[in-house]
Amino acid sequence: MKHMPQVPHVPDRPLDALTSIKVKLATLIVGAVSVTVFVFWFGVRIVHVWPSAAGIIAAAVALLLVSRLARGMTSPLREMAAAAQAMAKGDYTQHVTATSHDEVGRLATAFNQMAAELAETDRVRRDLVANVSHELRTPLTALQATLENLVDGVATADPRTLTTMLGQVERLGRLVTQLLDLSRLEAGTVPLDRHAFAVEPVLAHAVREQELNDAGIAIEMRVDDHALSADGDPERVHQVVANLLENAVRHSPNGGSVIVRARRTAESVVIEVLDEGPGIAAADAERVFERFYRADTARSSSDGGAGLGLAIARWIVDLHGGEIHSEPREPHGCRMVVTLPGAHPQPRQSEEITQ
Ligand SMILES: Nc1ncnc2c1ncn2[C@@H]1O[C@H](COP(=O)(O)OP(=O)(O)O)[C@@H](O)[C@H]1O
Ligand SMILES: [Mg+2]
Structure with a gap:
């Protein structure tokens, strides 16, 4: 909506100039x-x-x-x-x-x-509903088509068909989980369980999880200070790192390597995830953090991402009062930098990640 400029005096309204x-x-x-x-x-x-x-x-x-x-x-x-x-x-x-x-x-x-x-909130809400419906419909339509073929006897329930169907169901499940996460984060219904935690085990956990997917991409962890601790909610930080690693692995070329590293600066802890993929164009560097934004739609949609991972990561980092951004990497690739403020020297004993 356009804002009308304030007119200092309108002849039709003689007392407009008076301030009370x-x-x-x-x-x-x-x-x-x-x-x-x-x-x-x-x-x-x-x-x-x-x-x-x-x-x-x-x-x-x-x-x-x-x-x-x-x-x-x-x-x-x-x-x-x-x-x-x-x-x-x-x-x-x-x-x-x-x-x-x-x-x-x-x-x-x-x-x-x-x-x-x-008006802006209303527009965002409408966009969200449209995007969510679209994202839900795509795998549902594919599932329905395959199921119809099975029922009609046009296709047989061979392992390949079933694997494809499982993939669609997984995609639906992932999307619903991400949407729930985002709405909980935005509503602030799940407050941060914030305390000093050891960074290395959180990164190691996220790396192990990603390696289970076995995409043939080597993930290297570089944390020089094993006692490095940060102030935050370790489960949420794990979620951020997991999202970044998933993206890095997905965009890596065959045989490429991904690096995740963490270090302490004067007032914060910096976690970085680096890959050797195509990187993110400068024009998209900010937009990739918007909900449902995908820089490369053709590639991403076939890979199953809905464009929510970085939006969730940014919400979590913002809740911590930190900062997340992407940088290009030479000669090519992407560097995601997360800064968490306020490092504490003493993590809680026997920190366990329950995810
Ligand atoms: N490491 C990366 N390298 C290149 N592009 C990336 C990387 N990480 C994210 N992107 C781009 O940012 C978009 C948004 O990422 P994200 O929010 O995680 O959504 P999704 O992974 O579901 O597509 C991706 O679709 C991709 O285009
Ligand atoms: Mg993602």
């Missing part, structure tokens, strides 16, 4: 009383009309003056009431004229900002 309702009301009262007194005096003393006639004329002139001066004082309130009703019905395009500088004007400006933010 109190001052406006005082101006109105003083103006009305002065005009009444003057017209009455003029009528009785100069024109010599009956005092009652002079009174009526004075009252009429004062009324005219007040209605002229007060124009625009309450119209934003009426506009806001109408806009709020429209919003309740889902129409966020309404705009209130906010030209005055008093409390009503400021309220109207705040109202317009709120409307713009609600």
Whole structure:
């Protein structure tokens, strides 16, 4: 929605320049009383009309003056009431004229900002629903087609068909898990279990899990300081590293190697995941952290990713007050850098990851 610029003075709204309702009301009262007194005096003393006639004329002139001066004082309130009703019905395009500088004007400006933010939230929600439906439909359609072929006897339930079907079901399961994770993170329903934890076991756990998938990609772990500890929720940090490793392995060329390393800086712990794949183009470097954004749609969709892994990683890192970004790597490849603030020297004893 477009924001109208604040107009300092509109001829139709003579009191807009005054910055408070109190001052406006005082101006109105003083103006009305002065005009009444003057017209009455003029009528009785100069024109010599009956005092009652002079009174009526004075009252009429004062009324005219007040209605002229007060124009625009309450119209934003009426506009806001109408806009709020429209919003309740889902129409966020309404705009209130906010030209005055008093409390009503400021309220109207705040109202317009709120409307713009609600419109944006609504757009994001619609996009999310559309994306989720699309992502769910793709594997479902494939499953349905294969099942129909099996029922019709066109295809046989050989291991290849069943493996394909299993792949689709797994993709659906992964998507639902990621969506749940994202909604929990966004809603803040699962608070961080934050404490000092040893970094090396968390990385090692994520590497072992990734190696179980056996993509033929060697993963090398480089943590010089075995006692390196960070401040955070180890399960969530594990989730971040697992997501980064999954991406790195998926984008690695055959025989490529992936490195995961961690080090301490003055005020934080930096975890990096490096690969030898095609890397992420500068134009996509920020967008890959958006929900459902895939830099290479053709490749990613066939590989089963929905574009949620990095969005989840960023939410988790943000919750820790940290930072995550991607950098290009020479000669080619991607370097994902996670910075977790506030390293503590003493991790809890016998830290176990239960994932
Ligand atoms: N290591 C990487 N190398 C190249 N591209 C990557 C890498 N990691 C992520 N990307 C790009 O970022 C996109 C978003 O990643 P992500 O959120 O994990 O979604 P997904 O893995 O489900 O596609 C990916 O589709 C891919 O295009
Ligand atoms: Mg991913």
